[in-house]
Amino acid sequence: MKVIYRITYPNGKIYIGKDLTDSINYFGSASSELIARDFTREERRHFTITREILWESETASDAEVARREIEFIRKCRSNDPSIGYNRWPPPGQRSEAD
Template sequence: MKVIYKITYPNGKIYIGQDRTDDIRYFGSPNRDLVEKDFTRDEKDDFTIRKEILWKSEPVSIEEVYQQEIYFINKFRSNNPNIGYNMWPKCKE
């Protein structure tokens, strides 16, 4: 099963990603420095994030998975640094 997911951090910022194995333990790979700078040491001591599956399909081509990921990044504007942690595609705002 291939999925597109949305991670929501305690500060309300989001990250959209894809997982081609539907691994419950996978929480994406946003830029570590971008996420780290948004939280104090105390905030990192008790940290809860939410993972939501936005889309899932099997069988589906890798190209379709990428298309869906871009669609949801644009839909939720998670590539806008004020909203989320996606760095691609570049935000046009």
């Protein structure tokens, strides 16, 4: 199963990612440095995040999953630094498919 997921951090910011293996223990590749800037040392002592599957497919190609990931990043605006931790694609950047 291939999935697109949303991770929500305690500050409400989100990260959208894809997992081509449906690993229950995969939480993406968001920048630890960016996330750490948003939390005090005390806030980091007890930290809960939520991982929600937004889309899944048993038959999609890896390329389709990548396209869907970008769609969800744009739809959820997780590439806007005030909303999320995705840094690609930059807000306003158009893809070849647009």
